[in-house]
C-alpha cells in the first residue's frame with residue numbers, strides 16, 4: 475500500500491488511550507480561510523448521514539460549514555459536485571452498506587470528472603477502513619474524521635485544488651469547538667450536543683475509539699443554544715451524549731447531568747428529551763428532576779443489552795440484571811406514566827441458550843414500550859473481537875426472531891393501553907400519502923397519526939387515541955394549544 479507522507483491515518487492503539495487532560499473549550503477557533511470561502515460558489519453538495527443522532531448532528535455541522543462556503547445542497551446524487559458520506563461503524567452491516575454505496579457511486583465520475591467523493595464519520599476513524607479505502611477505493615478523494623470536522627474547509631480546498639487524495643484523520647480527540655456553523659434539518663425539533671465521546675468501553679463497542687474520550691460542553695453554552703432555539707421557534711430539544719449520565723464529570727460540574735437537565739427545563743422550552751442513559755450511573759437526582767418538570771418528557775431509553783449477569787459482566791456493562799430491574803422500577807414508580815425503551819444484543823460470544831432465555835425473561839418482566847434488537851457484530855480492536863464469534867449465524871437469527879416476537883408483543887400491548895386516552899402530540903406535518911392525516915410524537919415518544927383541521931407542523935395538539943397498531947397510534951385532534 476502506498477501511503478502519502480502528507481496523510482494522517484488513524485491509529486487504533488492511540489484512539490484507545492485516555493489522558494486525564496481536560497479538553498480545551500474553544501469559543502472562536504473555527505474560521506474559513508479567505509481563499510477558501512468562495513469555493514462552493516456555483517457548486518452543489520450531496521450529504522448522506524448514517525448512524526446515530528450524534529452523527530445526524532455532525533451532519534448538520536457539515537452542512538452548515540459547506541453552506542457557509544456557498545455550496546448548494548441537492549437531493550439527487552447525480553446533480554452533485556461534492557458527495558459526502560457521513561458514516562457509522564457500529565456494526566459490520568452498517569459498514570458494508572457504505573462500501574457498497576461507494577462502489578456504486580463511482581460511475582458518477584464518468585459524467586462529472588471534477589466530482590469530489592468524501593468519506594467522514596465513524597468509519598473514517600477506523601484504521602482498517604482507511605487502509606481499505608486507500609487500497610480498494612481510489613476514487614475517494616477526501617477522508618476526514620469525527621475529530622477534525624472544523625478542518626473541512628481547508629481539507630476540501632486541498633482536495634479540489636491539488637486534485638490529489640486528501641486524508642486527515644486524528645486518532646485523538648481535540649478541543650470542544652463552540653463556534654461551528656450549523657444548518658438544522660428540523661424546523662421545530664433540534665439536537666443539542668451536551669458532550670462528546672465515551673469512556674465506558676463496553677467490550678463489544680467501537681464508539682469509544684471513533685469518538686474519543688468524554689468531553690462536556692459548558693452549562694452556559696448549552697443553555698445559550700437552547701435559548702436561541704426557543705427564539706427561533708423550536709419546541710423540542712434532544713440533549714445528546716453517548717452516555718448523558720456522565721455529563722460534567724470531566725469539568726467537575728456539581729450535580730452533573732441532573733443539574734444540567736434541571737437548568738434546561740427552567741429555560742421553559744416546551745419539550746426536552748435526552749439520549750442515551752447508561753443504567754450504571756443513572757442517579758436518583760436525575761429521576762427526581764425528570765419527575766419534577768412537565769417539559770422533560772417521560773420517555774427514557776435505557777439500553778439493557780442482555781438479561782444474563784455473566785454476559786453483562788463480559789460486556790463490561792457494570793450492572794446486574796437485578797440492578798437494572800431495580801432502576802427500571804424506580805423510574806416507573808417515580809415518573810408518572812413513563813415509557814421505557816431499550817437496546818438488546820443477541821449472539822454475544824459464548825451466549826448459551828439459557829443465557830438467552832434470561833434476556834427473554836427480563837423483556838417479559840420489563841414489558842418495554844420499544845426495543846432495538848441487534849445481532850452481535852465483532853468490531854476490530856474491541857476486547858470482544860478477541861473472543862471467538864462462536865454463536866452460529868442460524869442460532870443468532872433464530873434468537874433475534876424469538877426476541878422480536880417478545881419485544882413486538884409488548885410494544886403492541888403498551889400501545890393498546892392508549893386507546894381512549896388523550897395524548898399531547900408535537901406535529902411533524904401532514905402524512906405523505908394523505909394530506910388530511912397528520913403525524914407527530916406523543917410525550918412518551920409514540921408515533922401518532924391523526925386527523926384534524928387547520929394544523930401546522932410544530933403545533934402542540936391534544937389527540938384522542940382511537941386505535942393502536944404495533945408501531946403507531948391512530949387518533950383525532952381535539953384542540954390546538
Ligand code: SAH
Nearest residue numbers: 678679716750777817818819848849850851
Ligand atoms: N451510547 C449508546 C449506544 C450507542 S450504540 C448506549 O450506550 O446506549 C447503539 C446500540 O448498538 C447499543 O446500545 C448496542 O445495543 C448496539 N451495538 C453496539 N455495538 C454493537 C455490536 N458490536 N454489535 C451489535 N450491536 C451493537
Ligand code: SF4
Nearest residue numbers: 672674675676679681
Ligand atoms: Fe458503546 Fe457502551 Fe459507550 Fe454506549 S456506553 S457508546 S454501548 S461503549
Ligand code: F3S
Nearest residue numbers: 525526562563564596
Ligand atoms: Fe455509529 Fe458512530 Fe453513532 S459508530 S452509532 S455513528 S457514534
